[in-house]
Amino acid sequence: MTSVGSKPKLAVWKFASCDGCQLTFLDCEDELLAMAEGMEIAYFPEATSAEVEGPYDVSLVEGSITTAHDAERIHEIREQSRLLVTIGACATSGGIQALRNVADVREWIPLVYATPGFISTLETSTPIADHVQVDLELRGCPISKSQLVETVSALLNARRPRIPTTSVCVECKARGTPCVAVAEGTPCLGPVTQSGCGAICPAYGRGCYGCFGPMESPNMAALARQWRELGVENADLVRALRTFNANAPAFRDASAELTR
Amino acid sequence: MDPETRMLPGEVRVFDPAGLERLVEALVEAGYRVLGPTVRDGAIVLDEIASAGELPHGWTAEQDAARYRLRRRDDDAMFGWAVGPHSWKQHFLPARARLWRAAAPAGQGPPTIEEEPPPERPLALLAARPCDLHAIAIQDRVLLEGRYVERDYALRRRDAFVVVVNCGVPGGSCFCASMGTGPRAERGYDLALTEVLDGGHRFVVEVGSARGAELLAAVGTSPAREEDLAAAHAVTDEAVFRMGRSLDTAGLPELLAANLEHPRFAEVAERCLTCGNCTAVCPTCFCTSVEDVNDLADGSAERWRVWDTCFSIDYSTIHGGSVRRSSRARYRQWLTHKFGTWVDQFGTSGCVGCGRCITWCPVGIDVTEELAAIRARDGEVDRALAR
Ligand code: SF4
Ligand code: SF4
Ligand code: SF4
Ligand code: SF4
Numbered sequence: 001m002t003s004v005g006s007k008p009k010l011a012v013w014k015f016a017s018c019d020g021c022q023l024t025f026l027d028c029e030d031e032l033l034a035m036a037e038g039m040e041i042a043y044f045p046e047a048t049s050a051e052v053e054g055p056y057d058v059s060l061v062e063g064s065i066t067t068a069h070d071a072e073r074i075h076e077i078r079e080q081s082r083l084l085v086t087i088g089a090c091a092t093s094g095g096i097q098a099l100r101n102v103a104d105v106r107e108w109i110p111l112v113y114a115t116p117g118f119i120s121t122l123e124t125s126t127p128i129a130d131h132v133q134v135d136l137e138l139r140g141c142p143i144s145k146s147q148l149v150e151t152v153s154a155l156l157n158a159r160r161p162r163i164p165t166t167s168v169c170v171e172c173k174a175r176g177t178p179c180v181a182v183a184e185g186t187p188c189l190g191p192v193t194q195s196g197c198g199a200i201c202p203a204y205g206r207g208c209y210g211c212f213g214p215m216e217s218p219n220m221a222a223l224a225r226q227w228r229e230l231g232v233e234n235a236d237l238v239r240a241l242r243t244f245n246a247n248a249p250a251f252r253d254a255s256a257e258l259t260r
Numbered sequence: 261m262d263p264e265t266r267m268l269p270g271e272v273r274v275f276d277p278a279g280l281e282r283l284v285e286a287l288v289e290a291g292y293r294v295l296g297p298t299v300r301d302g303a304i305v306l307d308e309i310a311s312a313g314e315l316p317h318g319w320t321a322e323q324d325a326a327r328y329r330l331r332r333r334d335d336d337a338m339f340g341w342a343v344g345p346h347s348w349k350q351h352f353l354p355a356r357a358r359l360w361r362a363a364a365p366a367g368q369g370p371p372t373i374e375e376e377p378p379p380e381r382p383l384a385l386l387a388a389r390p391c392d393l394h395a396i397a398i399q400d401r402v403l404l405e406g407r408y409v410e411r412d413y414a415l416r417r418r419d420a421f422v423v424v425v426n427c428g429v430p431g432g433s434c435f436c437a438s439m440g441t442g443p444r445a446e447r448g449y450d451l452a453l454t455e456v457l458d459g460g461h462r463f464v465v466e467v468g469s470a471r472g473a474e475l476l477a478a479v480g481t482s483p484a485r486e487e488d489l490a491a492a493h494a495v496t497d498e499a500v501f502r503m504g505r506s507l508d509t510a511g512l513p514e515l516l517a518a519n520l521e522h523p524r525f526a527e528v529a530e531r532c533l534t535c536g537n538c539t540a541v542c543p544t545c546f547c548t549s550v551e552d553v554n555d556l557a558d559g560s561a562e563r564w565r566v567w568d569t570c571f572s573i574d575y576s577t578i579h580g581g582s583v584r585r586s587s588r589a590r591y592r593q594w595l596t597h598k599f600g601t602w603v604d605q606f607g608t609s610g611c612v613g614c615g616r617c618i619t620w621c622p623v624g625i626d627v628t629e630e631l632a633a634i635r636a637r638d639g640e641v642d643r644a645l646a647r
Contacts, residue, residue, distance in 0.1 A: 149556070152556070153554050165574070166569070167535040170535075170572070173537060174540070175355070176305065176346060178302055178305060178345045182328050182619065183330075190535070191533040191622050219531075
């Protein structure tokens, strides 16, 4: 993937988000130097003030589209990028701010901002893939450090990154954690959620919160039946689905169905 | 020579609960890494143990489809429970294992490949169950006795010391009696214990190998009397009638081959989460995939083997996409492999009746129930389609 004779150029872009995923990048202490050696970090305002003009070999995009200006800016970035990788729940599904998609954002603005008049925002929060073509998605709130390092090292070595789309249960079992749903009756979104986090929550005795969004073949109706059998009200399942990835199609449709 | 060191395979002895402590000590002293049952995170799991004090003393677990609950027993039994979420596969064929490392230091010639070294200590399994031994024998057939030997499996497996504990308290999901794999072990062990509570808490032990006899000499045992033998047999004889589940195994490979379009497969797909928990807990499922990782800093690379599952889309992806996109096709692969095509491939069933897939399926899908439902409407749809 290297441009002949020079290092690949990487850019990191921010849209509506909390910066947590970009921080994961800076958190890669051991690998950060090697990454910086293998690539030219051309645009990364969170980490450096230096700026290099496009085009870029890889763009990592954090955040969702919530303003008309951003809806245009993402097209410019796409044009400047050979590969575009979205990072995190905001970029891949619309994030927590996609809760506005099932509410009236105009009602919320005066509750949050002292001078609502200054706020210019869209009525929805949408993932990057709704606007431009995306080459790879890294899920999670925030993304997993090891998946980020895997992606960068795969791209630098011209191989396909290994980002499984199976359930969290696969990682939970690999880790040897007894299932919290079966052994404790604790509701868990693991069976419908994509792996990648290392099944952290069940390892600490909690159910999965679904921060990696839907897995490859989520059976939402079966999960809803299981949660009901564990004594969970539909409203509480809807709340669980409308957390990090409320606008991810499988979660969005299931929560709409359950509130009907 | 102490008369005990002359014990022979086939001999039966007895020891008391303190003998169990000495048994664990003897294994540790003999240089084994002792793996055994212990209570952790609400379940009886298989982990390294340093002493008999870590065993699930006085614990049991209630089991049913999608349900497992630890409970206190009203006695001092050590082994009054049936298999939990872990199986010995975790230790012989770990979920993630490095196979080799390759390094290519700049200017130092061709890359070098370094295979993963053998484990420092051989493994000792304490309280494997009879069905577990059958599962290990099945994995041996696949990973050791075929044309290609899985090197790291062989390294962990070959010198492993096996203490089996016959079952007195089958679980609500167990059906080993139907599969002919329990509740009493017949072979494949160094020592076979039966825990007897009636007439004094004791362990009746059958010697299965010369090294089993040697280890037992360090424990301190007395010869088994008639009543010890009778009590030990009564434990497993009664367990046969306390299996939570049963399965009609007659002609299963033929039944499944004749019912590939059975409506039950579409029906179970409505309930199945395709989460892969069943294949992960199954002690015989052996499917793995390999991952290559490279170190950005020093240019070295590693090959890792990781568990895979036929419930993933990637598993059946070939040129042009996955051949099992539907949940129906994926569930059918699992059920027909375990109970049908496994026999063609390896000469035995792929199921030992341990019930783990039933207990640990989050929605309680039960292989015995699915097979019974298929048998109940044997061939209707496939015959109609063939016409
Ligand atoms: S605890 Fe959750 S993620 Fe783990 S196996 Fe159970 S349902 Fe799956
Ligand atoms: S198929 Fe189920 S019952 Fe049979 S060996 Fe596997 S986990 Fe145990
Ligand atoms: S049932 Fe599936 S995971 Fe298990 S051995 Fe067969 S193909 Fe592999
Ligand atoms: S049968 Fe149960 S454990 Fe297996 S994939 Fe389906 S839902 Fe998961």
